[in-house]
Amino acid sequence: xxxxWFLLLPTVIFADEMSTQxxxxxPPLCNYFPRDPRQLDAELMWSMDFxxxxxKLDSLVYEYNQRTYQTSLRxxxxxxxxxxxxxxxxxxxxxxxxxxxxxxxxxxxxALQTLGKFWQPPNPVKNTKDNLTVIIVGTExxxxxxxxxxxxxxxxxxxxxxxxxxxxxLYQQLVYRCKRANAPFSVENKPLLxxxxxxxxxxxxxxxxxxxxxxxxxxxVKSVVQPEDQTEFTSENGVIQKIxxxxxxxxxxxxxxxxxxxxxxSHVGPAYGFVPPGWPNSTSIPDFIRQLDLPLLxxxxxxxxxxxRFLNSTSQPNGMCGRGAAAVALEIKRRLSQRLGQxxxxxxxxxxxxxxxxxxxxxxxxxxxxxxxL
Numbered sequence: 001x002x003x004x005w006f007l008l009l010p011t012v013i014f015a016d017e018m019s020t021q022x023x024x025x026x027p028p029l030c031n032y033f034p035r036d037p038r039q040l041d042a043e044l045m046w047s048m049d050f051x052x053x054x055x056k057l058d059s060l061v062y063e064y065n066q067r068t069y070q071t072s073l074r075x076x077x078x079x080x081x082x083x084x085x086x087x088x089x090x091x092x093x094x095x096x097x098x099x100x101x102x103x104x105x106x107x108x109x110x111a112l113q114t115l116g117k118f119w120q121p122p123n124p125v126k127n128t129k130d131n132l133t134v135i136i137v138g139t140e141x142x143x144x145x146x147x148x149x150x151x152x153x154x155x156x157x158x159x160x161x162x163x164x165x166x167x168x169x170l171y172q173q174l175v176y177r178c179k180r181a182n183a184p185f186s187v188e189n190k191p192l193l194x195x196x197x198x199x200x201x202x203x204x205x206x207x208x209x210x211x212x213x214x215x216x217x218x219x220x221v222k223s224v225v226q227p228e229d230q231t232e233f234t235s236e237n238g239v240i241q242k243i244x245x246x247x248x249x250x251x252x253x254x255x256x257x258x259x260x261x262x263x264x265x266s267h268v269g270p271a272y273g274f275v276p277p278g279w280p281n282s283t284s285i286p287d288f289i290r291q292l293d294l295p296l297l298x299x300x301x302x303x304x305x306x307x308x309r310f311l312n313s314t315s316q317p318n319g320m321c322g323r324g325a326a327a328v329a330l331e332i333k334r335r336l337s338q339r340l341g342q343x344x345x346x347x348x349x350x351x352x353x354x355x356x357x358x359x360x361x362x363x364x365x366x367x368x369x370x371x372x373x374l
Contacts, residue, residue, distance in 0.1 A: 013146050013186040020175060022155035022168050026192065030160065032100040032200050037160040044207045047105030048113065050358075052351075072348040072372075076118060079346060079374050089374040090251050090340060091259055092119045093333040095300065095326055095347070097368040098139065098197040098262040103355035104368040108201075111350050111370040112208045118374055121209040122256070132214040132256045133167045134205055135243070137329040138198035139262060139322035140191050143222045147186040148229040149239045149328060150220045151175075154189060157199065157216065161206045167215040170246055174217070177242045184232075185239045192220055197262045197322065205260075214258075219243070221325040225311060229324070233308035233331055240307075240328060244335040251340075261329025263322025266292040269364030285365050286354040293367040296320050297349055300330070300371060304344040307331030319367075333373055345373040 034040045094111050097104035122132050140150070151171070156163040178185040192198065198218050205214065222229070232238045247257050266289045268274055276288040283291075296319055303310040307327035314323065330347070337345045350370040356362070 013188070020153075020172070020187075022153050022166055022171060024154055024156075024189075025163060026152065026154035026157045026189070026199075028157075028159050028199060029194070029196055032098075032196055033105075033203060035160055040160050040203055041207075043101050043105060044109070044203060047101060047109035047204075048207075050106035050109060052106075052110070072350055073114070073117075075346070075348055076114075076372065076374060089119060091247060091257050091333060091336045093259040093261070093305075093329065093345070093347075093373040095261045095263065095329065095369070095371040096201065097264050097370065098200045098322070099264050099355065099366055099368055100359070101200075103359035103366070104264070104353075105204075106358055107351045107353065107368055107370040108204050111372060112204060114350055115372060116208075119258075122213045131254075132209070132258065133170060133217055133250070134201075134209075134214050134258045134260060135217045135219060135247070135332070136198045136201055137219045137221060137259070137261045137325045137332070138195065138201075139223050139325045140195055140220045141197070141223050141321060142191065142194070143224050145186055145188060145191045145220060145222060147184045148222050148226070148232060148324065149184070150186040150188060150191065151218055152189045152192045152220070153187050154192075154218075157202060157218070159199070159202045159206065161203055162211050164202050164206065165215045167217050170215075170217050170250070173246055174239075174242055177245070178239055181237045181242065183235075183237065183239050183242060192218070195220065197325070201260055201262060219328070221322075221328045223321050223324055225324045225327065230308060230311060233306075233311070233327065240331050241335065243332055244339065247332075247336055248339050259329060259333055261322070261326050263320055263326045265289070265296055265367030265369060266319040267321065267364075267366050268292070269362075271364040285363060286356050289354050289365055289367045292319055293352070293369070296367075297352060297369060300326065300369075301347045301349055303330065303347070305330045305334035305337070305347060305373060306344070307334070347371050347373045 276283040299313040307330045352369045355365045
C-alpha cells in the first residue's frame with residue numbers, strides 16, 4: 001500500500017450524523033427580534049420606514065450619512081450604467097449588521113430598499129424560489145467550529161414568519177467539491193444553533209423578497225481570523241473558490257443569486273470590558289466608537305473587494321466581530337466579478353450609525369454600517 005495516500009484524506013469534516021444530506025429544521029433564537037409574528041412584522045415595517053432625519057440622529061452623524069448616502073447613490077447609478085449597461089448585477093452584494101433590530105434594523109431596511117433601485121427580487125407571479133438563492137455569509141462568534149469556514153445540514157431555518165428552505169443542490173455540490181479538493185470545510189450544526197448572525201437576516205429577506213421566493217445557502221465564518229486561515233484568500237482550490245465556481249455555473253443556467261455578508265463594528269462599554277481612556281470623564285462612548293470604526297469602514301470600501309487586502313489593512317481587537325465573514329464575502333464578490341470580466345467591484349458605504357443614534361442610549365454601544373457592491 002502507498003502510505004502517501006493517507007496524507008490525502010479529505011479535510012471536509014462531518015461533525016453530525018447524515019450531514020451529507022439536509023435534514024431537520026433549525027429553530028430560531030429570537031434574541032434580537034420579537035418571537036411574536038405580529039410584533040416582528042411591526043418591527044420590520046418600522047425598520048423599512050425609518051425616517052433618517054436630524055430629529056433621529058445627532059447633527060454630526062446626520063450630516064455625515066446624508067453626504068455619504070447621496071454620493072453613493074450617484075456612484076451606484078454610474079456603476080449600473082457603465083458596468084452593467086443599465087442591466088442588473090449578476091451577484092449584488094450587501095454587507096449588513098446582525099445586531100438587534102431596535103439598534104440596527106433601519107440600516108438593513110434602508111440597504112434592501114436601495115438595492116431595489118438596481119436589482120429586483122423575483123416576481124411572485126412569474127418566479128419560484130428555485131430561481132433565487134441568497135448566500136448568507138455569517139459570523140460564528142464563539143469560534144467553536146472545526147474549520148474557519150463551515151456550514152450546517154439543516155434543511156430549513158425557521159423564523160416567526162415561517163420556514164426558509166436551504167438550497168439542497170448547491171449545498172450537496174459544495175460539500176462534494178470541497179471534499180474532492182481536500183479543502184478545509186466542516187458540516188456541523190451545533191455552532192449555528194446558538195448563533196444569531198445568519199438568523200437575523202432571514203425575517204428581512206422573507207418580508208422583502210417574499211416567503212416562498214428564495215432559498216438560502218448559509219456559510220459560517222469564525223469571527224477571529226488566525227494566520228493560517230489567510231491562505232483561503234490566496235488559494236485557487238479552497239472553499240471560497242468552490243463557492244465562486246458554483247455561483248458562476250448557476251448564473252450560466254439562468255439562476256439568480258444575492259450575496260449577503262454580516263458584521264457589526266466596534267463594541268465599547270463596561271459590559272464589553274472596553275471603554276475610552278479616562279472614561280467617563282473623557283470622550284463619549286459613541287464618539288470613541290466612531291473614531292475606532294473609521295479605519296474599518298475605509299478598509300472595506302478601499303480594498304477593491306479583496307478579502308486578503310482587507311484583512312491586512314485592519315485589526316481584530318474590539319472591532320468588527322464579523323471581520324472574517326466580511327473578508328470571505330468580499331472575496332467571493334471579487335472573484336465572481338473577475339470571472340465575469342467586470343473587474344474589481346466598488347464597495348459603497350450606505351449608512352453608518354452607533355446603536356444609540358437609533359435605539360437606547362446606554363453605556364454599552366456598537367457601531368453599525370450597511371454597504372453595497374453591484
